Amino acid sequence: MRKRFQPAWATLALAGLALNACATRPPASDPDAVAEYEQTNDPLEPTNRFFYGVNDKLQRYAINPVSQGYVHVVPPPVRGGVHNVLSNLTSPVTFADDVTQANPRRAGTTFMRFVINSTAGGLGIFDVATGWGYPMHDTDFNVTLALWGVPAGPYLYLPVLGPSSPRGVAGYGADIALDPFTWVPRGYGLITFNWARYGLTLVDRYSRYADDIKHVKEGALDPYATFRSLYRQNLAARVAAARQDDPGTPPAWSPPPPK
Numbered sequence: 229m230r231k232r233f234q235p236a237w238a239t240l241a242l243a244g245l246a247l248n249a250c251a252t253r254p255p256a257s258d259p260d261a262v263a264e265y266e267q268t269n270d271p272l273e274p275t276n277r278f279f280y281g282v283n284d285k286l287q288r289y290a291i292n293p294v295s296q297g298y299v300h301v302v303p304p305p306v307r308g309g310v311h312n313v314l315s316n317l318t319s320p321v322t323f324a325d326d327v328t329q330a331n332p333r334r335a336g337t338t339f340m341r342f343v344i345n346s347t348a349g350g351l352g353i354f355d356v357a358t359g360w361g362y363p364m365h366d367t368d369f370n371v372t373l374a375l376w377g378v379p380a381g382p383y384l385y386l387p388v389l390g391p392s393s394p395r396g397v398a399g400y401g402a403d404i405a406l407d408p409f410t411w412v413p414r415g416y417g418l419i420t421f422n423w424a425r426y427g428l429t430l431v432d433r434y435s436r437y438a439d440d441i442k443h444v445k446e447g448a449l450d451p452y453a454t455f456r457s458l459y460r461q462n463l464a465a466r467v468a469a470a471r472q473d474d475p476g477t478p479p480a481w482s483p484p485p486p487k
Contacts (some may be wrong), residue, residue, distance in 0.1 A: 269382055270456065276385035280452050283387060287434070287441075295435040307435070309353040314429050315364065316345045316352025317409075322365075324406040328372045329470055337362050367470055369406070370399030374467045383456055388430070391459035 270276060299307070319342035326335035341357040341364065349356040358364060373395050374380070381394035389400070404410055409425075412418040434441075448454040 268456075269380075271382050272384065276383065277452055279385045279387050280455075283385070283390060284445075286388070291430065291434050292438065295431055295438055298431050299435050307432070310428065311432050311436070312345070312349070312355050313352040314425065314432055315355075316342065316349070317425065319345075320408050321403050321406045322367060325367050325369055325372050325403070328369070329367070329375050331470065331473060334365060334367070334470070334473055337365070365469070365473075366466055368399055369402040370396045370463070371467050371470050372402075373399055374463075375470060380463075383460075385452075385456075391455060396463075 302310070319338055323335055323338040323342070326332075326338050341362045344357040344360060344362065345352045345355060348354075355364070370393075378395055380396070384392045384394065384397065386392050386397075392400070409418055409422055444454050444458070445451045
């Protein structure tokens with residue numbers, strides 16, 4: 229059973245190793261520098277920048293060629309179907325996250341999406357649910373912990389996974405534990421299936437955002453700082469969306485109340 233948690237344990241180990249290299253806090257005699265240091269909240273910046281460099285080379289020499297080959301060989305409709313299947317496979321985890329966020333509205337939408345796309349959508353190849361009024365939303369257990377009031381902690385940049393935080397690492401591990409495929413006996417080939425899914429998800433995501441990543445690296449004076457800012461903005465937007473989705477509000481797909 230332990231082998232199925234290798235991604236989470238590896239991430240936790242790397243986060244622990246990162247604590248050995250910290251940026252020096254400015255002296256109290258320089259309040260402006262101290263304020264900037266606290267706002268940036270990146271005390272592990274030397275280690276984070278090192279891992280950013282590792283990721284940059286990994287993307288350049290491994291992920292990018294594979295992603296380009298994937299885009300070149302696989303036609304767009306097929307890539308869209310692969311993306312839909314991968315997204316549908318995450319529905320049980322998203323449903324669990326919606327429940328832990330005490331948002332039955334979102335949980336109901338996720339449940340209906342999974343049922344519809346797994347049947348009428350041909351095992352998730354086609355996103356029929358969106359057209360039927362059940363739109364997809366993006367969340368994870370990191371968002372759940374944020375809604376529970378757990379602070380994010382200092383910024384982390386991890387190999388392969390990229391931007392994160394101690395709370396993000398914990399949320400990533402929790403989502404692995406919430407994934408039903410984690411608990412299927414290994415005799416059914418689920419270890420191979422899970423690793424194949426992780427790899428294909430990485431290629432799928434990178435192929436969809438490769439141009440945006442390229443533009444940031446080419447246009448930003450400090451791509452590392454830009455990615456750090458974009459990560460935090462995206463996370464804040466997802467937390468705000470989950471918080472503002474009032475569970476007491478009738479779902480968009482429910483029948484209108486009688487007049």
